[in-house]
Amino acid sequence: MNKLKYKNVVSYIVLTFASLISIFPMYWMLVSATNKSVDVTRGILVPGTALLENWGKLLKSQPLATSMLNSFKYAIVLTLLSLIICSLAGYGFEIYHDKGKDAVMGIILLAMMVPFAATLIPLFQMFSSVHLLNSTVGFILPTISTPFLIMLFRQSARSFPHDIIEASRIDGLTETQIFFKMFIPTMRSTYAAAMTITFMNAWNSYLWPKVIMTDNKSITMPMMVANLVEGYVTDYGVLMLGVLLCTIPTVIIFFFLQKSFAEGITGAVK
C-alpha cells in the first residue's frame, strides 16, 4: 500500500508539471492580450488594462471582422456538407457492403496517405482555371470528403442495429428515409465527434487558404494572425489578442465536446 502511494506521488508531480507546461503558453497568451507590448516583454504575468487599446489597434491594422466572418462561414459550410456527404458514404459502405464497395473503401483509405503538398499545385491550377479562388466553394471542395470521416461513420454504422432497418422497411420507409430519420438521430454522438473535428480542422487550416485566398477580403483568422508578425516591430499585446481571438472558438468547442473530440480522433481506429 505504501509503495502504491509513493508511486502516486511521482505521478502527481509529473502530471502537475505536464499540466502547467500545457496550460502556461495559453495563460500567457490570455494575459498578454490585456497588456501593452512593453509590459509583455517586461515579463508581466498578470492581467493588465490595455485590452481595449489592443483591440483598437488590431481593428485598425487588420480586417478583423472580415476574417472572423470568413472563418466562421467557411468552417460552418464545410462542416455541414462534409458531415452529410461522409456519413451518407460511411452508411452506404457498411449497410449495403459487398465485395465491390469494400474494394472502393480500400482505395479511399489509400487517399489518407497522400500528403497535401502532392496535390496542392494541381488543385491550385484546377481551381484557378475555373475561377474558384477567393471563394467559399474553393475553400471547402478539397476537404469536403475525407477518408477519415467516412471511416468514422462506417465504423459507427457497424453498431447500428439491423433490426431497426428491417422494421423501418416493413413500415414502408424508403432507404433514404431510414438514413435521415433513423440513423442520424441514433448516431448523435458520432455526429458530435465528427463535427468537432471537422470544424477545428477547417477553422485551423492554413496552407490551402494561404494558397487560394489571394484577395484580402477572403482571408481567414489564421492568415490574419500570421499577417500580424509580418512587420519588423511586433506589438505583442495586439499579436496575442489576435491569437486569442483565433483560439477562442476552437477552445470553446473543445471544452463542450472534449469527450466526443477524444472519441472522434480515436474512434475510427478501434
Add this chain to the structure above:
Amino acid sequence: MSKPRGITLNKKQNLTGWAFLAPAAIMIAIMSFIPMIQALLLSFKTGSGAKLNWNGITNYVRMFQDKIFMQALFNNFIYLIVQVPIMLILALILASMLNNKSLKFKGFFRTAIFLPCATSLVSYAIIFRALFANDGLVNRLLMSLGILDTGYSFLTNTTSARIVIIIALVWRWTGYNMVFYLASLQNIDYSIYEAARIDGASTAKIFWKITVPLLRPVILLTTIMSTNGTLQLFDESVNLTKGGPSNTTITMSHYIYDISFKYVPKFGYAAAMSYLILILVGVLAFIQMKVGDKRE
C-alpha cells in the same frame, strides 16, 4: 414463385448503397487521386507559369543538387528522428500514469494536457515565436535567474531554432497522442495491472512488459500518423522560424510553397519535390508496418 418484374429488392438496395457513397467517392477521386496523377505528370515538365515543356527526370536530378531542398529534407528528418520518439514516449508515460484507478484529479490532468490541441497550428507557432523572441519571456526568465546576461537569440541560431520547433511540436501534439493511448489502455483489463503489482513487478517492468506490448497496434498507428505529419510540416516552419536562419530550419512543404507561390512559380519542379514527400510517406509507413507487425 414468379420472377419479380423490374429490378429485385436486393439489387435496388445495392444500387442505393452505391448512390449513397458516390458523392464522397467521386469527390475523393477528383480532389486526391486526379491531382496526384496530374502532379506526377507535372513533375516531368519544366518552365514557369503556364508554359510547360517535357523534360524527363531533370526535376528529380535537380532536386538532389538543390542545397536548400536537401537542407529541407534533412530538417524534416531531424524533426522526425528527434521529436517523434520524445513525444510518443512522453505520451505513453503520461497515459499510463493516468490509467491508474487510485489517482485523483484525472479529469483535470487529462483536459490540461490535451488542451494544446485546441490551438491552431498558426496560433501556437506564433505563441512560441513570441516566447522565444530576443525580448521574449524565456530570455527574461533566464536573465532573471542569472543564467544569461543578455537575451539569447534562439530563433537566429540554427541549433536552438530547431530545438524550439521541436519543443513546440512536443507541446502541441503530446496530449493528442496521449488520448489515443488512454483510449486503448481503457480497453485493457485493469486486473492484469493489479495482478502484476501484487506479484511485485516494478513500475518500469509493468510499463515495458505489459503496457508497451499491449499497445503495440496503437503505437504503430501513432508512429505512422506522426511520421506522416512531420514530413508535411508547414505552419511551424512558416510562422515560428520563417525557415530561418538562412533556411536551416525550413521544411520541405515550406520550400515547395515558396517555389510555387512566392517567387516565379516553378510548378514542375515543385511537383517533383512533392512527389518525394509522397514516396517517403509511403516507404516509411510500409517499413513501420513491417517492423510493427512483427510478433515476438
